[in-house]
Amino acid sequence: MPGGNPFGVHFVMMVEAIRTQGTDEQWERFGKRAENFEICGTYAQTELGHGSFLRGLETRADYDRATGEFVLNTPKLSAYKWWPGGLGHCSNYCLLVAQLYIDDEPKGLQMFFVQLRDEETHMPLPGIDIGEIGHKRGFYGVSNGFLGLKNVRIPRTNMLMRNAKVQPDGTFVKSPASVLTYFTMVMMRCVVTRDNATLLAMAATIATRYSAVRRQSPINPNEREPQIMDHVTQQLKLFPEIANAIAYQLSANKLWSLYHETYVDIERGDFTRLPELHNLSCVMKALCTADCNVGAERLRLACGGHGYLTSANMHLIVSSAAAACSYEGENTVLLLQVGRFLMKSWRAATEGKPLTPTASYLRGPARGETFGKWTGEWANIVAAIEYAAANKVRLAFESMSQRLAQGQTEAEAANGTGIELTQAAELHGRSFVAATFLAYVTGPTVSERSAALNRVLERLLELYLVHTALRHLSDILQVNC
Amino acid sequence: MPGGNPFGVHFVMMVEAIRTQGTDEQWERFGKRAENFEICGTYAQTELGHGSFLRGLETRADYDRATGEFVLNTPKLSAYKWWPGGLGHCSNYCLLVAQLYIDDEPKGLQMFFVQLRDEETHMPLPGIDIGEIGHKRGFYGVSNGFLGLKNVRIPRTNMLMRNAKVQPDGTFVKSPASVLTYFTMVMMRCVVTRDNATLLAMAATIATRYSAVRRQSPINPNEREPQIMDHVTQQLKLFPEIANAIAYQLSANKLWSLYHETYVDIERGDFTRLPELHNLSCVMKALCTADCNVGAERLRLACGGHGYLTSANMHLIVSSAAAACSYEGENTVLLLQVGRFLMKSWRAATEGKPLTPTASYLRGPARGETFGKWTGEWANIVAAIEYAAANKVRLAFESMSQRLAQGQTEAEAANGTGIELTQAAELHGRSFVAATFLAYVTGPTVSERSAALNRVLERLLELYLVHTALRHLSDILQVNC
Known part of the structure; x- marks a missing residue:
């Protein structure tokens, strides 16, 4: 349904967040009601002023020890929540992402369960400024909304507290690990x-x-x-x-x-593959969209x-x-993250240290091995794309190194190398897709498919590889001259 | 106004077509009323079944000698007019493009001035099936419409007759030249x-x-x-x-x-530059959009x-x-036309015959001259793009020649060479844009601009050239190895 629907965020994000980030008591008290659609909500994170840079969010939740409540406020225009799906017309509750303050001390972003509209009349509650953000290019059905809060009070127990906690006396207990939040992303x-x-x-x-x-x-x-x-x-x-x-x-x-394998690993306390999964999900999301x-x-x-x-x-x-x-x-932000991961991988490759499986193609080029001869066979084209990717990674690494040697900070060097980093990330992702397609078509599942289907898949693989090689032909020619 | 408006086609196309294709009597009778917005119309050409292939249009206008009228009909669903801007809700007249038949003999496409709705009540007239085609990606304001006709009769004098004519006895007089219609496009x-x-x-x-x-x-x-x-x-x-x-x-x-120079030429009966203008307008429209x-x-x-x-x-x-x-x-259709023009130009170049100015860069490559050395200077980058274009033209020409030698028809060979033809056309257009930008920045108008503006333009030129060269880097590397 390309037009979207106004309850998608409710079901995919709000209910799941209460389930995974809320306490059992919270799940009983409002999680189940949300799951049964007795109430409808959204996940309110992005603001008018901040989306990519999460730490920049400005909505405040100040703990009032005297009453055991949080006081929610939108301190300025740029702090208005902006975009939450379903908020415009269809939500009577939301999970609000806000900066927690205790005695005016910031304690980082937390999630708060907040009632926005009367359950019977659907009228906004006092202190709630709410509406729809207007016509958009698409997602006509989603009812994206805005939200401002003025001294809205909610009980302390409405902060999701499976991980981080605020005790009645105002003591803040940090989350033992931020991996779970991160894993949802x-x-x-x-x-x-x-x-x-x-x-x-x-x-x-x-x-x-x-x-x-x-x-x-x-x-x-x-x-x-x-x-x-x-x-x-x-x-x-x-x-x-x-x-x-x-x-x-x-x-x-x-x-x-x-993802599922890593999930099982993490349940067992093994985080080894998380960086690879994180970066692969970033580059795949960016390239595929x-x-x-x-x-x-x-x-x-x-x-x-x-x-x-x-x-x-x-x-x-x-x-x-x-x-x-x-x-x-945002796609460019994601590619830059992957680019920085590739910088670490390249360093590891040049130092002969272990590489994650999907970055292992860097090993040969890092040792100075060259691509060899173009034959046009499937595996050869995949290798050509990998060599082109490795070459972009090397160029980015050299740019980073030069800038650092000139006295730039790591962050300045990364910004100055932004274009090379995103190009390296793009080709890295392309290599993964090409190698995956090749492995599928030539791997053990061949025997599970009909000969006719295999023939079609082989042609599509060849077309994909040739088309991708043409798309990056200048990059390939540069490592193949 | 990116949303468009429902009277654009009325003013830009219908009024202009009556002015240039209608007789003086027709201009007096309904052209002026349209120009003054006493009536509102549209230009109804595209049908549900045919857009690019004009000769395939199916709406019929049969001449009835007995009454001196044309009888207009939509013989089947695919013949419905589809898309005319303003037709949906805002037109009470239109210029209808239809196949003229006299005694069931086809006489080609002609334009007919037809009333669609009552001028006072805006209700559709008998035999007119009219409406809006529905929600679109954009152009929300344009009210694109559909139109079916069933035995709608209009007087003979409502066919625009500045060029082609139908006489009362049914004698058809051909247009002396189709250049004018063509020139509007x-x-x-x-x-x-x-x-x-x-x-x-x-x-x-x-x-x-x-x-x-x-x-x-x-x-x-x-x-x-x-x-x-x-x-x-x-x-x-x-x-x-x-x-x-x-x-x-x-x-x-x-x-x-x-365009304006060629217009003056044509008024003087000189059609020399028309093919170049035609092809340049095709490739520029395709690339720019x-x-x-x-x-x-x-x-x-x-x-x-x-x-x-x-x-x-x-x-x-x-x-x-x-x-x-x-x-x-449609852009691909236009690029294919330009590709075929380039085939003629390449043949002319190899035979030492004259070339139109914007195709003159083909001369050197057709003689076998090579690009020479990459220096990265502006003129050098423009030349590199031109050599890359010429190389694509040559590849397309060779593909055409081989296919013709194998016994394919000209049309089959052109279809088989479609990809090469469009690529050649694209680079041809890119060469024109690059050369024009270079000539503007380095040409005689330099002295008319401030030094500060010239500096900005020089940087933009350099950025354009480098960016375009990177975009076509593999094509350039292929002629520069």
């Missing part, structure tokens, strides 16, 4: 990746069907107009996107497997004027992907 | 090019201002959050698009000059979540550019 990126792979597949399906039904412009005069799919330029719009969609489906599945945005738009254009109509469903698909480039971690 | 492509260059500049302005106002994510911890423009990755999103916008503004102006679509979306993304709100105006700009990729000549 990893999970969301895996969800977004999978959803966008599906969106791209939907767009490819619509455009392909249209190209089979639509007839236009005879190739030979006096012959019947052909299905537009018979025009070679139309094939170039459709087929690579079909291959992209399959490539992302398979690598999103692989990411999910890794960006490629879905561009690819679905290309497919929409392949439907000519008809693709412009909402009834074709194409532009809502594009608009969903376009939104996904910005939410749950 | 050239003019429209020049308009679309200029408008999209402006749209890209608007998007760049909004995103740049936002990047100056918005502060987010400290570069060094404990320092104030910087303007987001200080993040290098943000600069990569903004600055190349500013350069693109200026490059397209300048080359759209150049195209306009050429495609780059505006992609570039404005990149700029929209640079505004984060705020760019998603309609109030930011960004997505309506993107949506306008997205529509422009399909209307007034």
